[in-house]
Amino acid sequence: MLAKIRSASVVGIDAHVVEVEVDITARGLPHFSMVGLPDLAVKESRDRVRPALKNIGFNFPLKQITVNLAPADLKKEGSAFDLPIAIGIIAAEGVIDSGFLDGYLFTGELSLDGRIKPVRGALSMAILAKGMGLKGLILPKENAPEAAVVSGVDVFGLESLPAVIEFLTSDNGKVALKIEAAQALEENSVYEEDxxxxxxxxxxxxxxxxxxxxxxxxxxxxxxxxxxxxxxxxxxxxxxxxxxxxxxxxxxxxxxxxxxxxxxxxxxxxxxxxxxxxxxxxxxxxxxxxxxxxxxxxxxxxxxxxxxxxxxxxxxxxxxxxxxxxxxxxxxxxxxxxxxxxxxxxxxxxxxxxxxxxxxxxxxxxxxxxxxxxxxxxxxxxxxxxxxxxxxxxxxxxxxxxxxxxxxxxxxxxxxxxxxxxxxxxxFRNDKIYCNGQMKARHIKKYCKLKEDAHTLLDNAMHRLGLSARAYMRILKVSRTIADLESAEDIQSHHVSEAIQYRTLDRGVF
Ligand SMILES: Nc1ncnc2c1ncn2[C@@H]1O[C@H](COP(=O)(O)OP(=O)(O)OP(=O)(O)O)[C@@H](O)[C@H]1O
Ligand SMILES: [Mg+2]
Ligand SMILES: [Zn+2]
Structure with missing residues (x-):
């Protein structure tokens, strides 16, 4: 029988959907193969899925099992396919109805005793699941909080393979983890240092x-x-x-x-x-x-x-x-x-x-x-x-x-x-930059005009200290910030003289 189950692979910081197809046939010699460009970790997955299923009391089928991870051209890494592969095998054997898998995205590494271990990129997967309008995300318990910060997709953090089977086949325990984003932001924004x-x-x-x-x-x-x-x-x-x-x-x-x-x-x-x-x-x-x-x-x-x-x-x-x-x-x-x-x-x-x-x-x-x-x-x-x-x-x-x-x-x-x-x-609202540090020459020309006396002061300093044209630009930028700290519209001479203080290496102080 064929079972299809949805999972994801993370490339950069984006998650991409991966269809895990599991086909089991009774003909031929027992065999367990994987296709779809899996890397070493995915191959190792086979060596975890088999004992994990056995150790939770599932009769591992001595049949021809083919697992396909699609699309083939998407590079897949990591061990996060263990859980979807194991669930796929169980579904392909008809132990759970394939219909129960619809609308969920599964991710999780398995340990040999069937526990689910955390994966990387769960937050990106939650963003993907939300974007696809899926019903829910089934993932390791440790990863549930980061995923639950994304509103609009139900997140279920589960500890073990039996817990996932129970979740899919019964009506109990379907309570999604809810995390209030604003509250999480506030509670986690405290620094240790001051x-x-x-x-x-x-x-x-x-x-x-x-x-x-x-x-x-x-x-x-x-x-x-x-x-x-x-x-x-x-x-x-x-x-x-x-x-x-x-x-x-x-x-x-x-x-x-x-x-x-x-x-x-x-x-x-x-x-x-x-x-x-x-x-x-x-x-x-x-x-x-x-x-x-x-x-x-x-x-x-x-x-x-x-x-x-x-x-x-x-x-x-x-x-x-x-x-x-x-x-x-x-x-x-x-x-x-x-x-x-x-x-x-x-x-x-x-x-x-x-x-x-x-x-x-x-x-x-x-x-x-x-x-x-x-x-x-x-x-x-x-x-x-x-x-x-x-x-x-x-x-x-x-x-x-x-x-x-x-x-x-x-x-x-x-x-x-x-x-x-x-x-x-x-x-900078029309300039595609957001702070003075990002100003380029054209911004500096536009926004760092100096009053007469500030100009004289800077020219003298340039001359006396032998500052480069680059140092000149830096001083203008920093002067702009010092003026901003004072809510001053114009850059004045005391802003410039403070900025010059911040060019230690140019001033040859040591
Ligand atoms: N101004 C200060 N106020 C309070 N404690 C200070 C101050 N300056 C230094 N200390 C103490 O001295 C310790 C050493 O400082 P720190 O490691 O920041 O120095 P550093 O300049 O980075 O030295 P290094 O060049 O060895 O890296 C600090 O952990 C702190 O306990
Ligand atoms: Mg130090
Ligand atoms: Zn020395």
Whole structure:
């Protein structure tokens, strides 16, 4: 007999429908084959489905079983077809009526004892099921919350193969999991860190506020232990809260990467990803044998933090160009190319010199000018061109660290950031960009006109510091953001002079 059952395969962050056809005939020698371009994992599925069925007491048919996964040209990976294949076999044997399978989409890996284990990309499958107008999605219990965030499709999280059979054949237990999207967004949007925990560092905090307000990439420069990581980690907490659409997109990526915690419905805080400097280009941008999103995509709508920037390999930093330019990344594979979203703020950190202590009053720097020059040169070039703000993060004196003074809370800073961002949304409503950090030359020309005295000030600074034309553009962009934080229409000289402060590397401060 032939049974057809619906499942899905995830390519990039989109799920595509896969028809699982199971045909069983009594003629010929017992045989269990699979067609439809299955990869190794799908073949292994055969070796899980057989014992799983046996161990729940099902008489595994000693007949000719053919499983076809269609369409054949869609690449299928992963173990998520175990459940639909097992249910297909049961239906093809006539144990359950094929009609019961109608309108459902099935996904789940099986363990040998018949339990259902979580899969990647359940949220994308729920979006697919909704788009197809299906009745429901039957999936592993751990994945149910993320899928249930999608309204308009019924989600049933089940623990085992017998539970699925029971579900399909009886009227009991057909209660879909309901998760209120707005509530999930709110409940999951609390950060563990807060800016009030950072003592002193008023200059660095202000610079991070400016960078958050305009979406400007940042480089922090300071000696070991001065708090660069601590400060950077708190940048997401002052960015505008995630919208539901943003949270859904970021959650999809983490779900596809298999990084969503079991039972977590939504990732509603902006991600902070800090890959080590030994990371490979594939791990950074994504791809691989079984393609997965890379760190740039896991940081989507959040912050990518590159600590010890000069230590990253050049070819690794090179691949950041596309996502920084386009907010997405395309990974080429033998079969097809996959595009993942990758829109993030880049925050990076470095020491002022190889030993770390140049300019630190408490330590002696032991580096030669040649060593310092070589170290700095490693971060020059195209990447540095995309970083608008450089800030110094000096070590905070012990006296200051031991006070119990607590600084402004992230929430207070975020309110100012949000109103500056709102001005930008209004300004750019016809420009297809949404913050000052994204301005190109034509936008800068249009929106960053300087008052006479601001102009003179900038020209003088350019001359005195020998700034490049690129630095000039960066300063204009950042000045625009500083003016926006003050709700000022025009860019004034004090906005410009603050922006010049944020070009540490150009100013040759160290
Ligand atoms: N301004 C500060 N307020 C409160 N604690 C601080 C501050 N600066 C540093 N610390 C403490 O020092 C620790 C080290 O800071 P952090 O790791 O951020 O330094 P870093 O500049 O990133 O150092 P490295 O160059 O070694 O990576 C922090 O975890 C925190 O406990
Ligand atoms: Mg650090
Ligand atoms: Zn040094």
């Amino acid at each position: 800016f009030s925990e950072v003592k002193g560092q008023e200059h660095a905090k202000r610079a991070l506020e400016v960078s958050a307000a305009g979406g400007h990439n940042v480089l922090t420069i300071g000696p070991p232990g001065s708090g660069k990581t601590m400060l950077s980690k708190r940048l997401p907490t002052i960015l505008p809260g995630m919208t539901f659409e943003e949270a859904l997109e970021t959650t999809r990526i983490h779900s596809v990467a298999g990084l969503l915690k079991d039972g977590q419905p939504l990732l509603a805080i902006r991600p902070f990803r800090s890959p080590h400097h030994t990371i490979s280009d594939v791990a950074l941008i994504g791809g691989g044998q079984v393609p997965k999103p890379g760190e740039v995509s896991l940081a989507h709508h959040g912050v990518l933090f590159l600590d010890e920037l000069p230590e990253f390999k050049r070819n690794v930093l090179e691949v950041l160009r596309q996502p920084l330019e386009n907010g997405e990344v395309t990974v080429s594979r033998a079969v097809a190319s996959i595009t993942y979203p990758a829109s993030f703020m880049l925050v990076s950190a470095m020491n002022p010199c190889p030993c770390g202590y140049l300019g630190d009053p408490r330590h002696q720097c032991t580096c030669s000018p040649g060593q310092i020059h070589r170290y700095r040169r490693r971060v020059s070039g195209p990447l540095l061109d995309r970083i608008d703000i450089h800030i110094e993060v000096p070590a905070v004196p012990h006296k200051e660290l031991s006070t119990d003074f607590s600084g402004e809370r992230s929430e207070t800073i975020r309110d100012r950031v949000v109103s500056a961002r709102n001005r930008q949304l209004e300004r």
